[in-house]
Amino acid sequence: MEPDLTFIERVSELSHQNVSRCYYCLRCSAGCPSAYAMEYTPAQILRMVQLGQKDALLRSSAIWLCIGCETCGSRCPNEIHAGAVIDALRQVALAEDVSPAEQSVFKLHVAFLDSIRTWGRLHELTMILQHKLTSRDLFSNLDMGLDMFLKGKIHPLPKRIQGISEVKELFELGDEG
Amino acid sequence: MTRRYAFYPGCTLHSTGVEFGASSELVCHALDLEMVEIPDWNCCGASSAHSMDPTLFLALPARNLAQAQEVGLSDLAIPCAACYSRLAAADLALQQDGAFRAMMESVLDFEYEGRVRPRNLLDILANDLSGEALTAKIKKPLDGLKVVAYYGCLLIRPPEYTGRWDDPEHPQTMDHIIELMGAEAMPWSYGVDCCGGSLTLNRSDVVVHLVDKLALAAHEAGADALVTACPMCMANVDGRQLYRGGPPLPRPPKPGYQPLPIFYFTELMALAYGLSLKKVLAKHLVDPRPLLGRLALV
Numbered sequence: 125m126e127p128d129l130t131f132i133e134r135v136s137e138l139s140h141q142n143v144s145r146c147y148y149c150l151r152c153s154a155g156c157p158s159a160y161a162m163e164y165t166p167a168q169i170l171r172m173v174q175l176g177q178k179d180a181l182l183r184s185s186a187i188w189l190c191i192g193c194e195t196c197g198s199r200c201p202n203e204i205h206a207g208a209v210i211d212a213l214r215q216v217a218l219a220e221d222v223s224p225a226e227q228s229v230f231k232l233h234v235a236f237l238d239s240i241r242t243w244g245r246l247h248e249l250t251m252i253l254q255h256k257l258t259s260r261d262l263f264s265n266l267d268m269g270l271d272m273f274l275k276g277k278i279h280p281l282p283k284r285i286q287g288i289s290e291v292k293e294l295f296e297l298g299d300e301g
Numbered sequence: 302m303t304r305r306y307a308f309y310p311g312c313t314l315h316s317t318g319v320e321f322g323a324s325s326e327l328v329c330h331a332l333d334l335e336m337v338e339i340p341d342w343n344c345c346g347a348s349s350a351h352s353m354d355p356t357l358f359l360a361l362p363a364r365n366l367a368q369a370q371e372v373g374l375s376d377l378a379i380p381c382a383a384c385y386s387r388l389a390a391a392d393l394a395l396q397q398d399g400a401f402r403a404m405m406e407s408v409l410d411f412e413y414e415g416r417v418r419p420r421n422l423l424d425i426l427a428n429d430l431s432g433e434a435l436t437a438k439i440k441k442p443l444d445g446l447k448v449v450a451y452y453g454c455l456l457i458r459p460p461e462y463t464g465r466w467d468d469p470e471h472p473q474t475m476d477h478i479i480e481l482m483g484a485e486a487m488p489w490s491y492g493v494d495c496c497g498g499s500l501t502l503n504r505s506d507v508v509v510h511l512v513d514k515l516a517l518a519a520h521e522a523g524a525d526a527l528v529t530a531c532p533m534c535m536a537n538v539d540g541r542q543l544y545r546g547g548p549p550l551p552r553p554p555k556p557g558y559q560p561l562p563i564f565y566f567t568e569l570m571a572l573a574y575g576l577s578l579k580k581v582l583a584k585h586l587v588d589p590r591p592l593l594g595r596l597a598l599v
Contacts, residue, residue, distance in 0.1 A: 138355055157494065157495040157497060157507075157511055158497070158500070158507055160510075161504070161506075161507050189500070189504065189507070191348070191454075191495055191497055191498065191499050191500060192348050192351060192352070192454075192499065193453075193454035193455070193458070193495035194386075194454055194455065194458040194459045195454065195458070195493075195494075195495060197458075197459045198458045198459045198460060198469045198470075199470075205459065211351050211352060211355075211358075212355070214352050214353065215353065215354065215355050218353065226503070226504070228503035228504070229500065229503045229504060231503075232349070232502055232503045233348075233349040233352050233353050234353075236347065236349035237346075237349050237350065237353060237354075237357075239344075240343065240344045240346065240350075240361065244341075244343040244344065245312045245342075245343060245344045246312035246313075246344050246347075248316055248317065252502070255502065255503075259503070264502075264505070264546065265502060265505070265544065265546070267544050268540045268541075268543070268544035268586070271540075271543075271544070271586055272317060272536075272540070272586070275583070275584045275586075276319065276584065277316055277317045277319055277584060278316060278317065279315075279316055285341050285342070285343055286341045287341050287343065287364070290364060290408070290409065291343050291361070291364065293408055294356075294357060294360040294361060294364060294408065295357060297356045297357070297360055297404070297408065298354040298355070298356040298357045298360075
């Protein structure tokens, strides 16, 4: 695949991070909790952005395995927040209809945001049901979920906030951008 | 003298983090801190908004800052580490990004005054009150309780959002409170390591791996429990020691693995202050009552 040499500009602008400052010291990747499960570590991701490896990045699992814990960003000697760069990569992947490599992670994000759009706040039970249906994974985590439900930590019914129309407007801002 | 704060509970404080909500209410009341809940708040967007949408992840918490301005108090107390991080990020964007501020002011019909400061509850309890004020209410020091302070990721990171009320690599605020309450804060190297919270439902393999590391490190440090200030850490470290994902087959725990209870720091304060936590402690997934019973703390 031909490198896309304009990609670094797009990602830098969207993430507000100066990706070209990375000199590959690997502090980000040494501290990253999910690096062991990623096919590209955070430092490799930054390098691939520099080298215009857009397709490989947008199709990777790695961009969906970043937890957003900010270990990388707090430790970078060049003040690059790799987490913000990875957020931008996910956002570009979605904008360009690249199917996320980690479908279950993606569908949980969708269910989470749908919950906010519908109720204004997170309602765990309906979010989990939506995630189970959309990811076709009905039986995972039932043990933990039941324990929490029986202890009153998951409410059966959602409540809607009064300002829900304002929250819906906030969702539309993103649709236009 | 009563100190007053605007208060953003966030979605978990009455649900999966109910122990945090109940214990912080008890502790704030005991310390004469009045928490005024901001009207009609919404979810901060958590990990999902910033993963998916370049505008929404700041817009959702910005609405809460607009709502908080209506309360008319200067400090906004936020117990959840993740909510705190999101609201601090939005406040920074409103201060520094004129175009974003103009868009939010127009959509939300408010004028950003920049006088509401998002602050974490741990910062408030440890830094607005003197050591004497914090220890004056102690009825039952937590003698014999050995714990590790587990700060996790977003409570003190990144420093651009937190303003460095504690060191991002070697925080001490929670250790200080633990020691004031009479418990022992054991030194360990995992205090700022992430538990994997946002992947708990969909990549439980990753999360179990991270939680195992934390629990084993806490064991090795000689601790009988972990102490957190974050409802995501609580749900994850509490739940994933017991419920290890699957089906098809849950991974077997490592030999010698004993699930460790995890407390909110406010629960330890409430215990030391002699406040009743009977119902609250019963909601933990790893039951902390046998440990507290052995040490005659309940």
